[in-house]
Amino acid sequence: MIKIYVPRDSSALAVGADDVAKAIAAEASAKKISIQIIRNSSRGLAWLETFVEVETAAGRVGYGPIDAGDVKRLFAAKFYEGQKHTLCHGLVDEMPYLKNQERLTFVRAGITDPVSLVDYQAHGGFEGLKKALAMSGAAIVTEVTESGLRGRGGAGFPTGIKWKTVHDAKADQKYVCCNADEGDSGTFADRMVMEGDPFMLIEGMTIAGIAAGATKGFIYIRSEYPDAITTMKQAIRIATDAKWLGNNIQGTDHSFTLEVRRGAGAYICGEETAMLESLEGKRGMVRAKPPIPALVGLFGKPTIINNVLSFAAVPYILAKGGTAYKNYGMGRSRGTLPFQLAGNIKHGGLVEKAFGITLRTLINDFGGGTYTGRPVRAVQVGGPLGSYLPASQLDLPMDYETFAANAAMVGHGGLVVFDDSVDMAQQARFAMEFCAIESCGKCTPCRIGSIRGAETIDKIVAGENRDANLILLEDLCQTMTDGSLCAMGGLTPMPVMSAVKHFPEDFDKPTRIAAE
């Protein structure tokens, strides 16, 4: 029986993976070749999707990008024996894109069937939870603190300190909430975890529950991720049936239940307090802090809120020890970050590397430059609230502190590459426009500032009192930064001001055209 892998990640499904799987099954049956199709997760080689793999004696051989129309030719070339073909990439494990990564979190990505417990455990799954089940909450917190793990959602707050706060809080009920409202453009690592290795998230959240003494958890998944929702729900059912969730996990005294809740298209619900409101069935309005959610969180109870990637890093930390994780990285940014190469890039996808890697290495060595082949002009790092960096800053190492010192942020590790055809004034305007659309409306700098910001950029672009309006824009951005309740209004000035600072020529078009 020949094993053929066709991914079920939505980046593959969105380019016809189901049709590819069907075509392979049909052709195999017509040719009377005995095959087994396994719907694995994605390796993160997005430009090669649909990426089909065949198991051979030497290892798995990859073919991509495969379209249903290519299948007959693949069979003619005997791809099912791992034979050569123009779309063949040889042994998957030897592909430089994968070989040069340091995958701690994405160690099973693309290798396993996402909803197979057997696969999960055969590849190191639940080792961390097994250890945690025998540890005290305080000992788990110490291990996580030792690892140096910081919140992967973007803020970079030390996870161990957050967990300790919830652990130390006295309450009749505590909660663990996973923020899976991955709304930042250019990010998809959370989605890949949920679609590709859902038990890892379940394991990480369960460990958090044991650490804090919380017995109930919620995963708040955005509605734009229908496949992640389906897969997570399925995985929760399977884990519950196998006693990895529910009462008396694996026969111990620990209990933890999980529930998936769908978002409804509001970007602001990625802000943790807005997410809590949404989980309580309310409008996603940001709460004022303090009190912090670790003390007064979901339904007013102490709550651990972490991003998908933070929870997903925890099983490794428990299994291999905090020190093993800490040995990766630079400065105060410890461990690895799954970077997401997106936008105008030749080889877009997921690259998990230790902190300290430069943008240039990510974009050129892994990404292969722009998709269009034109020069890179700008890179937006960290989502729609992240700065636009010019090509001259590509040598910055990915590190929370280095980026902060350069008025930028690492955020969730998403990189959106733009070539030289981009109009940066248009991008700056979009940042304001986006803030106006997605603001919860609670605080004035964000609600009104964003609209005034878009108007002011329009005036600048039209050449209307350009210099005065640029000063006004800067002043407005300062007000938004200082006066907004949360990161939505507070960080929108980052893309705007970075565009003004690094690409002033784009805000001076009428003058330039007149001069030409």
Place this chain on the structure above:
Amino acid sequence: MAKTHTLIDLKSGKADPAVAIAARYNNKPDALLEILHDVQHELGHVPEKSLPAIANALNISRAEVYGVATFYHDFHLKPAGKHMMCGAEACQSMGGRALLAAIEKLLKIKVGETTADGLVTLEATYCLGLCASSPSMMVNGRPMARVDAKKAKAIIEGLRT
């Protein structure tokens, strides 16, 4: 303890369908988004006349239900087709703006509008998490990536047949 209320439609004598949906979630107020999703899935939109029934079932005010139903971009109080175009930065870097303009032209509507036949509603979404395969769209709840004008045209024709 929330009581189960049944609002009867006076004309048909039947309970509002939202009542049964709310009961599925034990009439828990924190499940309001889930309830609205299910209502929209089953009825095609969230009819304004169902809001009082939901409010009653969850023992919260109509204003609260209306507030939630209108806060989130997903919920439509009026019937709508389903068709979303990713409008965020990663797609912009790959010609998303031009593609959106081409789709507007094809459908003869602007973003936020519905075609005269009620089949297609064009909306911007931020974002579908397919940023390494931009531009992307969501059509009838299914994500599609590496969309160009030709593929978009085929998709739209597919919707119409």
